Amino acid sequence: MSQLIASHRENAEVYTDPVVCKQKSLELLKEINMPNGLLPLEDIVEVGRNAETGFVWLKQKKAKEHKYKKIGKLVWYDTEVTAFVENRRMKKLTGVKSKEILIWVTISDISISDPECKKINFATPTGLSRSFPASAFEEEEEEEKK
Template sequence: MGTQLIANHREGAEIYHGESLCKQKSLDLLSEIELPKGLLPLNDLIEVGYNRTTGFVWLKQKNRTDHRFRAIGRNVSYDNEVTAFVENHRMRRLTGVKSKEILIWISISEIYVNDPNSGKITFGTPAGLSRTFPISAFELEESKDKK
């Protein structure tokens, strides 16, 4: 599904290649939409694309990445292709991200911050369930030092 969406949104998109440039662009994107920079801890990125007109973003990495957010004790899996529609404080129609809840992996379809002053970020599922965590759990380590 993601590959077709990417094809549909490539025209007019900013597209970047190369691991270090892609990593920087993924951080720039999170900063631009005011979400914590540690939200997408992807490795070996090979392509990042952003269609500002439609708000569609994609990130391609060589392999799937598993990451543990220690502050909240949650494992999250990122497929080799992650896509979303972005706007300020929000990622909608997210694909390629799953969180481990007890014994099963749950797809995450939305990430948002309703009130930036609350210090809370919410993760929603396609079934309409959601969980809220402290934004601080998703900041990059360097960001914490600067506060």
């Protein structure tokens, strides 16, 4: 367990049942008004949330790559993903990288600044950012049902 998680574990809600973990990860995204396919993690073994600090963590059995088909982007999720969350924002994000041409770029901030324009912004620690349609991050099975 990372030191960051250990420092926020006290007073946090922690879940370790895989079914509950998946449910809690989706509830979190809904609560902060983010697309439900933003964290397509598998085999989640722990979800924790410290309501006082806004810190959340998700642990999965193994790292995962996921391709967002609508925008052709490959994203890598580590075994541990952490962030401080608030409405329409995940900041100080760890454990998420996006493939840009030939290199993996760390994503440190995800936000939706204007819910009307339906764009989601991804920023790196260096301040570079890109925007995509938020709909590209909806769970694909749900999109297929429509």
